[in-house]
Amino acid sequence: xxxxxQTCNDPDTAANMLHDFTCTCDNDKSVKKxxxxxxxxxxECSTNxxxxxQDCNDPNNSPSSTGDSTGDxxxxxxxxxxxxxGxxxxxxNDECTAMPAxxxxxQTCNDPDTAANMLHDFTCTCDNDKSVKKxxxxxxxxxxECSTNxxxxxQDCNDPNNSPSSTG
Numbered sequence: 001x002x003x004x005x006q007t008c009n010d011p012d013t014a015a016n017m018l019h020d021f022t023c024t025c026d027n028d029k030s031v032k033k034x035x036x037x038x039x040x041x042x043x044e045c046s047t048n049x050x051x052x053x054q055d056c057n058d059p060n061n062s063p064s065s066t067g068d069s070t071g072d073x074x075x076x077x078x079x080x081x082x083x084x085x086g087x088x089x090x091x092x093n094d095e096c097t098a099m100p101a102x103x104x105x106x107q108t109c110n111d112p113d114t115a116a117n118m119l120h121d122f123t124c125t126c127d128n129d130k131s132v133k134k135x136x137x138x139x140x141x142x143x144x145e146c147s148t149n150x151x152x153x154x155q156d157c158n159d160p161n162n163s164p165s166s167t168g
Contacts, residue, residue, distance in 0.1 A: 001023070001036070001037070002021075002037050002038070003023070003040065005025065005042060007024050008022070008023055009022045009024065019034075019035040020034065023036065023037050023038040026040075027040065027046075042070075043058050044070065044071075045057065045073055050075035053077065053078050053091055054078060054088060054091060055076045056073055056075055057076070059072060060072050072086070073085070076089065077089050079119075091115055093114055095114075095119065096110065102138070103124035103139070104139070106126065106127045106141055107124045108124070108125045108127055120136040121136070122136065124137065126141035126142075128141065144159050145157075145159045146158065
């Protein structure tokens, strides 16, 4: 006689004792009703089904005698529009794939943590000098055109314009 997600208790099972049973909501023992189903609510987000870094929303946790719809909650990656209904979302954000590219020409981008909520942790490294790096923006790379010996043997090379630039 009770709805789904409820426990029925009949304190007196004598044949002449009718309508004395009590329905109690399984998820909230304080919600009870005698002689009929209790009005239970179920917030599927209360058990944190989405996990860390995600926001949970259960649109249908209104009171009903049979509980609400199950599996209708959504998990949304915090700070993004990435969401999944009925389970955790896969939250990734590789900042190196952004357009426009976050690093300049002649630089390599590396994002060590692509979790959706991990922002500004990418590193730009100069291709011609791996020791020159910058986090959260283009590195200041220098380019010495003489480093490849373009003048040939026996000639001195001077590059007056090998000042730093963020474009390599």
